[in-house]
Amino acid sequence: MSQITIVDLAEKLGLSKSTVSRAFRDSSDISSKTKERILAKAEELGFSPNLYASSLRGNRSQTIAIIIPEFGNKFFSQAIKGIELVARSKKYHTLIYVTDNSVQNEASIVRSLVNGRVDGVLISASGEGKDHSHLQTLLDHGIPTVFFDRSYDDFQGHFVTGNDFESSRLATQHLIDNGCKKIAYLVINQNVSIGKIRMDGYRKALEDNDLPFDERLILDTENDEIKNRAAIQRLLKQHKPDGIFASVERLAISTIRVAGQEGIQIPQDLKLICFSCLDIADLLNPSLSVVKQPAFAMGKEAANFLFQALDKPSENLEQPNTTFLESNLIFQASSQLI
Amino acid sequence: MSQITIVDLAEKLGLSKSTVSRAFRDSSDISSKTKERILAKAEELGFSPNLYASSLRGNRSQTIAIIIPEFGNKFFSQAIKGIELVARSKKYHTLIYVTDNSVQNEASIVRSLVNGRVDGVLISASGEGKDHSHLQTLLDHGIPTVFFDRSYDDFQGHFVTGNDFESSRLATQHLIDNGCKKIAYLVINQNVSIGKIRMDGYRKALEDNDLPFDERLILDTENDEIKNRAAIQRLLKQHKPDGIFASVERLAISTIRVAGQEGIQIPQDLKLICFSCLDIADLLNPSLSVVKQPAFAMGKEAANFLFQALDKPSENLEQPNTTFLESNLIFQASSQLI
Numbered sequence: 001m002s003q004i005t006i007v008d009l010a011e012k013l014g015l016s017k018s019t020v021s022r023a024f025r026d027s028s029d030i031s032s033k034t035k036e037r038i039l040a041k042a043e044e045l046g047f048s049p050n051l052y053a054s055s056l057r058g059n060r061s062q063t064i065a066i067i068i069p070e071f072g073n074k075f076f077s078q079a080i081k082g083i084e085l086v087a088r089s090k091k092y093h094t095l096i097y098v099t100d101n102s103v104q105n106e107a108s109i110v111r112s113l114v115n116g117r118v119d120g121v122l123i124s125a126s127g128e129g130k131d132h133s134h135l136q137t138l139l140d141h142g143i144p145t146v147f148f149d150r151s152y153d154d155f156q157g158h159f160v161t162g163n164d165f166e167s168s169r170l171a172t173q174h175l176i177d178n179g180c181k182k183i184a185y186l187v188i189n190q191n192v193s194i195g196k197i198r199m200d201g202y203r204k205a206l207e208d209n210d211l212p213f214d215e216r217l218i219l220d221t222e223n224d225e226i227k228n229r230a231a232i233q234r235l236l237k238q239h240k241p242d243g244i245f246a247s248v249e250r251l252a253i254s255t256i257r258v259a260g261q262e263g264i265q266i267p268q269d270l271k272l273i274c275f276s277c278l279d280i281a282d283l284l285n286p287s288l289s290v291v292k293q294p295a296f297a298m299g300k301e302a303a304n305f306l307f308q309a310l311d312k313p314s315e316n317l318e319q320p321n322t323t324f325l326e327s328n329l330i331f332q333a334s335s336q337l338i
Numbered sequence: 339m340s341q342i343t344i345v346d347l348a349e350k351l352g353l354s355k356s357t358v359s360r361a362f363r364d365s366s367d368i369s370s371k372t373k374e375r376i377l378a379k380a381e382e383l384g385f386s387p388n389l390y391a392s393s394l395r396g397n398r399s400q401t402i403a404i405i406i407p408e409f410g411n412k413f414f415s416q417a418i419k420g421i422e423l424v425a426r427s428k429k430y431h432t433l434i435y436v437t438d439n440s441v442q443n444e445a446s447i448v449r450s451l452v453n454g455r456v457d458g459v460l461i462s463a464s465g466e467g468k469d470h471s472h473l474q475t476l477l478d479h480g481i482p483t484v485f486f487d488r489s490y491d492d493f494q495g496h497f498v499t500g501n502d503f504e505s506s507r508l509a510t511q512h513l514i515d516n517g518c519k520k521i522a523y524l525v526i527n528q529n530v531s532i533g534k535i536r537m538d539g540y541r542k543a544l545e546d547n548d549l550p551f552d553e554r555l556i557l558d559t560e561n562d563e564i565k566n567r568a569a570i571q572r573l574l575k576q577h578k579p580d581g582i583f584a585s586v587e588r589l590a591i592s593t594i595r596v597a598g599q600e601g602i603q604i605p606q607d608l609k610l611i612c613f614s615c616l617d618i619a620d621l622l623n624p625s626l627s628v629v630k631q632p633a634f635a636m637g638k639e640a641a642n643f644l645f646q647a648l649d650k651p652s653e654n655l656e657q658p659n660t661t662f663l664e665s666n667l668i669f670q671a672s673s674q675l676i
Contacts, residue, residue: 063433071415071418071419071422072415072416072419077409077410077415078410080409080434081409081410081436084409084434084435084436085436088435088436093433093435093450093455094433094434094435095401095431095432095433095434096418096422096432096433096434097422097426097431097432098419098422098423098426112431117431253618253621256621257621280591280622283591283594283595283622283623284618284621284622284623285621285622285623285624285625286623287623
């Protein structure tokens with residue numbers, strides 16, 4: 001893999017990054033002489049021969065990749081649906097990859113994509129990790145990349161996500177308004193961006209109401225339902241929370257099952273609210289209070305950003321930003337004041 | 339697109355189809371002389387130049403395509419999860435396409451895939467239609483294709499599906515055993531293979547119990563929730579069924595909502611069972627009786643067949659078969675005898 005970046009190349013040439021970028025996209029607003037000079041230097045330095053093959057010579061792959069940490073929950077299937085719809089309208093092909101929440105898998109997938117297989121990447125971060133050099137690989141190859149839902153702190157680019165801090169604060173405040181004084185926070189990997197931000201919102205609501213933050217009420221779980229149910233059972237028995245804010249739907253579902261076994265009544269003994277994209281939350285027993293993310297819209301928005309970047313690469317690559325989409329808080333029986 | 343098929347080519351050469359097929363897969367068990375003769379004739383007739391590019395010269399795309407009629411229901415996301423897992427273990431890339439239940443879209447997707455973009459195709463049929471010549475295109479290009487869940491009557495190849503006739507018969511019999519005498523069948527497009535087969539199972543159960551088949555109790559709907567709810571409302575008001583067998587989950591969900599509005603109690607006034615892959619059917623109010631298809635296993639099985647065909651093309655292409663995977667009938671409150 002080439003270690004030369006577009007920045008190195010621009011420096012060597014004494015040109016701006018955007019001018020170099022334009023050459024690689026065969027833009028008409030730089031002179032053919034400048035373009036030739038850039039391409040010659042790129043060839044000399046061994047920069048991105050595969051980009052030549054795909055973009056330079058106008059021979060795009062017409063393919064994007066979606067990389068997600070897991071499959072089978074409603075959030076990601078809705079988001080993919082939104083992405084696929086946009087890609088189809090652009091006559092693009094869509095590759096799909098699942099990292100199983102492993103940053104190593106993510107890196108290996110990314111590295112398999114840079115040889116001209118895809119023109120752009122949509123990614124929801126697998127986890128925290130420390131080595132994110134695979135993101136630099138994407139940049140080096142001039143492949144526009146947009147993150148959605150989950151990102152990395154050190155990623156400087158387009159990111160489309162929910163207004164998780166505010167909706168987590170509001171969800172927690174709602175439990176407090178309905179009488180809860182001892183609210184547990186359930187999360188899968190509190191180090192992942194969304195796990196952290198949602199906890200920040202939860203903490204803010206506690207602070208606003210002069211309620212103590214108690215580490216023992218934070219349940220950081222794994223992707224193993226059996227273990228999670230056991231951990232929830234211990235939490236309910238040992239610490240007797242009167243409210244639960246779950247950062248993912250499946251932890252709320254596990255809570256409902258455990259509460260059922262333990263004879264704990266929702267919402268009488270325990271109030272519950274969670275992030276969820278379920279469209280039948282109102283049909284559950286009890287109907288489930290949710291923070292509903294606009295998953296489909298998030299997929300569409302991320303894809304739209306990606307295609308903007310593909311259409312006008314020099315402009316968009318230089319204006320990274322984060323777009324926050326509002327979630328919808330739906331209060332139902334599970335968090336009701338009795 | 340080439341109109342010459344592998345069968346034409348074999349005839350012209352006076353060889354068997356499997357020998358020709360071996361040449362195209364660069365198999366070691368035919369002589370290099372025969373191989374050359376086959377390749378020369380293929381070139382002469384203009385047969386499948388892209389197959390040359392991808393398979394012949396050992397330069398596979400390492401990519402498969404999944405084509406599904408719709409996205410966003412649990413069945414297809416589970417099936418894709420199974421497929422993706424197998425593809426990943428084989429170090430294959432996975433393209434995903436959605437036809438929106440349109441056979442025209444399906445044909446156009448298939449035709450975009452035959453130029454070496456993919457080595458194999460997994461497909462769940464979009465609908466009935468009359469022109470399935472795109473399937474012949476896949477065969478002509480020697481691209482192994484496996485159908486899952488839904489197929490076409492005229493497709494002669496590998497097909498992995500549920501034991502839908504038997505599970506539909508059993509689901510209907512269960513409603514009859516619990517006292518239903520006037521059972522409606524709800525379907526989205528009764529002409530699609532699964533719609534037909536599930537209705538056959540329903541009819542068989544009626545016959546077995548000397549209950550009349552009444553066309554007015556068949557509700558053939560579209561993919562429009564608002565219209566479907568109105569149609570279900572009319573059905574419930576006009577024909578007052580005492581049981582409903584829904585061939586897809588979303589029609590059962592619409593039924594629960596309409597019954598709620600109309601003050602019709604489930605299961606007291608109306609018993610309900612449906613095909614569904616919901617893993618929280620037991621948490622609904624009332625808990626929902628389901629025919630649960632092994633969606634994840636179906637995806638895995640279909641992908642395994644495809645990779646067998648990719649590994650040993652000559653053997654597998656000539657032995658088409660249908661594999662039936664058993665569904666799990668789970669009887670809960672929604673169909674209970676009160």
